[in-house]
Amino acid sequence: MVPHLVTALTGPINELEQRVLDSMPAIERWFRLEWMEHTPPFYTSVDIRNAGFKLAPVDTNLYPGGWNNLTPEMLPLAVQSAMAAIEKICPEAKNLLVIPENTRSTFYLANLVQLQRIFHMAGLNVRIGSIDPEIKAPVTIDLPGGSQVTLEPIVRTKRRLGLKDFDPCTILLNNDLSAGIPGILEEIHEQYLLPPLHASWSVRRKSKHFKSYEEVSKRFGKMLGIDPWLIHPLFNMCGEVDFTARAGMECLTTNVDALLTRVRKKYKEYGINEKPFVVVKADNGTSGMGIMTVRDAREIAGLSDAAARRMAESKAGQPVSEVIIQEGVLTNERINDAVAEPVVYMMDRYVVGGFYRVHAERGIDENLNAPGSSFAPLAFAESTRLPQPGMKPGASAPNRFYMYGVIGRLAMLAASYELEATDPEAEVYD
Amino acid sequence: MVPHLVTALTGPINELEQRVLDSMPAIERWFRLEWMEHTPPFYTSVDIRNAGFKLAPVDTNLYPGGWNNLTPEMLPLAVQSAMAAIEKICPEAKNLLVIPENTRSTFYLANLVQLQRIFHMAGLNVRIGSIDPEIKAPVTIDLPGGSQVTLEPIVRTKRRLGLKDFDPCTILLNNDLSAGIPGILEEIHEQYLLPPLHASWSVRRKSKHFKSYEEVSKRFGKMLGIDPWLIHPLFNMCGEVDFTARAGMECLTTNVDALLTRVRKKYKEYGINEKPFVVVKADNGTSGMGIMTVRDAREIAGLSDAAARRMAESKAGQPVSEVIIQEGVLTNERINDAVAEPVVYMMDRYVVGGFYRVHAERGIDENLNAPGSSFAPLAFAESTRLPQPGMKPGASAPNRFYMYGVIGRLAMLAASYELEATDPEAEVYD
Known part of the structure; x- marks a missing residue:
């Protein structure tokens, strides 16, 4: 339900x-x-x-952000679900550490306040430990609407991750680690680190x-x-694409064309009078960067330098090399x-x-x-x-x-x- | 939370x-x-x-009734909880049989509609099987607000309980069995009967x-x-009380007095300026029958015949013999x-x-x-x-x-x- x-x-x-x-x-x-x-x-x-x-x-x-966009009526459901999640993982837990994205965007920080609220109501002491090297001491930030959030520098000991005087049972990542997995998060075996590191965009x-x-x-x-x-x-993929050097463009053109043909066939089967399109995305990308809509395979050859540059880098400056070509779904x-x-x-x-x-x-x-x-x-x-x-x-x-x-x-x-x-x-x- | x-x-x-x-x-x-x-x-x-x-x-x-009195906003929480409950008991379940009270009260029937809705949304086919001997064939009843409920006669085979062409994994009692446990519900070992029979008021x-x-x-x-x-x-109890014959009244008087004294002491300790009272209830009772408020132990001796008669029978005509004397809590x-x-x-x-x-x-x-x-x-x-x-x-x-x-x-x-x-x-x- x-x-x-x-x-x-x-x-x-x-x-x-x-x-x-x-x-x-x-x-x-x-x-x-x-x-x-x-x-x-x-x-x-x-x-x-x-x-x-x-x-x-x-x-x-x-690693969903945007929890602050849910209405207050949804909060009890989120809390009840959080209780179910915690019960399974670490029922004796007292403390939860949340590791956020390295950003001061007030929209994102409002999301952190909401996550903190959800897990507090589920019965945990929740604190936020940043891996941002700029956070060297606790920083409290006022947010629109009167709430506050405190970011604290994360403390790594040989075996555990925590804050000064705060030792969590579970560490919740709210950072998709697009820029790669920092060493400070590796080799954590005594605590639950969730989601696991292989769910991050550095691996996914x-x-x-x-x-x-x-x-x-x-x-x-x-x-x-x-x-x-x-x-x-439907989707296809190309493993070696370099938009800056225009390498791998034939693979892209062929696959875009093949996918458009498959979609066109499906549209015909169902009597759909729409023009098929595909979306080319960085295979390791996120946050809407490195994405373009293509309606005809010939667009690939004619790609402008500006568009190629936009495609060449996804979030956190990671170069795009593998791309996924996905059937576009109209909304x-x-x-x-x-x-x-x-x-x-x-x-x-x-x-x-x-x-x-x-x-x-x-x-x-x-x-x-x-x-x-x-x-x-x-x-x-x-x-x-x-x-x-x-x-x-x-x-x-x-x-x-x-x-x-x-x-x-x-x-x-x-x-x-x-x-x-x-x-x-x-x-x-x- | x-x-x-x-x-x-x-x-x-x-x-x-x-x-x-x-x-x-x-x-x-x-x-x-x-x-x-x-x-x-x-x-x-x-x-x-x-x-x-x-x-x-x-x-x-x-065996709570009254689910219809919850607001629509609470429905998702109820459904999510029902999902959690079913997952633990019988995750492979397709069918749920609800056994209702033997009443045609539209308030109660609206409660059944709501229970049916909750478990349907939790992913079960829900039907209502009555143990009322007057239900000999399926009866569909229109309720105020446009909803309907169908009561069907329960069918007992040697090993299982169900309806015609409906074999449930779990049977949910919404009948507190004040009148005693009917034979048709006994010796069910292949299906989950919840709550268990010893939770009914015939045992509790x-x-x-x-x-x-x-x-x-x-x-x-x-x-x-x-x-x-x-x-x-706080509470005390008396094991052998017969209000009709006025037997056990000394036990009642003594215990009411003792409890009032304990409550008075507590009120004094906390500086509470209220008059203590106790509530005398049938120990096996429910639905607010067989209950009286007592402010002074002497009231027991002076109990009117009408009040004694009201106390003598609790729900479903069960005679009251054991009573609980409970500290009254103001609202x-x-x-x-x-x-x-x-x-x-x-x-x-x-x-x-x-x-x-x-x-x-x-x-x-x-x-x-x-x-x-x-x-x-x-x-x-x-x-x-x-x-x-x-x-x-x-x-x-x-x-x-x-x-x-x-x-x-x-x-x-x-x-x-x-x-x-x-x-x-x-x-x-x-």
Whole structure:
């Protein structure tokens, strides 16, 4: 089950959505059984695009920021989920250390305040230990709205990580380590460091995630009796691309063309009158950098120097070499005429809420995670809008957000598969 | 953590409440460790009275009705908790059978609709199987508000309980079996029957519950450094009372007097200028029947015939013989001038919501669970009212409902101890 939130898209529920809504008990049971075999990531956010004819995750974040964008009504769900997560990992825990991104953005710091609040209410003393070398002593920062956050320098001893006079049982990373794993975080064996370091963008690859998601969507599609393409974005990849030197452009052109052809075939099969497009992304990228939309393979050869430069570096200055070419999924959602995409937030195995990422200056086929985007919180739906067994027709309206919660959890399950497959400490039984 | 709900009592937070609020992480950790050792009841509701100087549970219901009185905002929490409960018991479950009370009260039936909705959203096919001998074929009843509920006759085979063409993994009792355990529910070994039969009022005794609660409140009081009396109602009991024949009245008089003396001493210790009172209840009773308020032991001898008759029978016509004499706890809560007491709802180990039981015609020292009572749902508190670490003084107001959630969970933990102690199938390691 997911919280019932009002979604922006008010058009009629389509066949796929109806199938998902009708299959709720079977879907929930399917997840229940999956979580018996697989461990959910500690927390996850998933960007989703709903094209009307298909619905798919486009990005799965294992170090979600933006918790401050959830409405207050979602807080108890987040806390309850945090309690469930902590119980499993370290029930005797008193102290939790959060390691944030190295930024002073007040939006990001408001996210930290919210995370601190969630875990405090779940029964932990929470302090924030920065790995930013500029934080040499505790710094307290006032935030808009009257709250405060204190960043403290992290203290590493031979065996443990903590703060001065603060020894945590669990360390929660809220930093995706795009710039690489700092030595201070390595060789921690006595404490729980979550998510594990191989979930960071210094190790993770989008293509591995979507390979896992492909597997998950096939199994889910089989259970539900639907074509997995309806929930899965097709993809290809190129391993050696250098946008500055224009190396690997043939690989890119060939793969973009091949993917566009596959998508075109699918559109024909379903009678969809839209122009297919693909999105080229850094395979190790995040935060919306190093991303471009391509509608024709010939655009690759004609790429401007400025566009090539933008693609050449992703977050934290990491050079792009491996790229993923992903089927573009249109977003049909609008808030006040601005293009929007839902973002679903999960803690442990539970959906705790969501919001819309809105961008007034971007198109329905463009990435919205870019400067100028804003966030529209999702409200809880009125009780009369909840789907309800035994209700008279018309007395209950379907809830589109349920479906977003299902897709979000499928992507989270894929991340669980992905982390199992890439775990450097996994035991191999060959 | 408990949902932050607005409480009716707006007076200043007293010392006890402040201590509880300040100790949130320690309290949550304490519960976390308790639940590692003890299994929470499947679902629980607890009536709480807040006298200002003390705060205590007065009734712990292991077959809670009234789920329909929770606001829609609490539904996701209830569903998430139901998911956690089901995962532990029978993760592969597809079907859940609910056994209701034998009543056609539309209020009660609305409760069934809500329970059905909660477990449906948690991923189960839910049907309602009545043990009422009058239900011989499926009956669909229209409820105010447009919803419907279908009651079906229960079908017992040699080994299993179900409906025609419906074989559940888990059977959820929502009937407290005050009238005794029917044979049809006995000898079920292949399916989960929850709560277990020894949680029903045909076996349960209030005195055993409050004995367990005394133990829990002592341990909790020690952890928090408070006098357990501040959260615990004192009690005595009489084993052989026959109100019709006026037998056992001396025992009652003596114990009422002794208890009033103990309470008076406590009031003196704390400088409380209230008149102590005790409540005499059927030890196996429920639903507010067989209850009287006594302010002076001499009232027992002078009991009118009508009052004696009312005491002589509790719910479902069970004769009262054992009685519990419990310290009365005033309620200081008011909604529109009517006396009110908070009722806290829990599923598995989680507080999912609450409401006020309100009675315009009852006093602050009287039982409110009586004809004429109504229910006032509790709203979620505004985010600015949440207690928050790192907030500037004045920017955050304390939340009284947190404390009610703590007391509710202490009573639930006591019920867990009680059920362990009374389990007929428990293994004894002597």
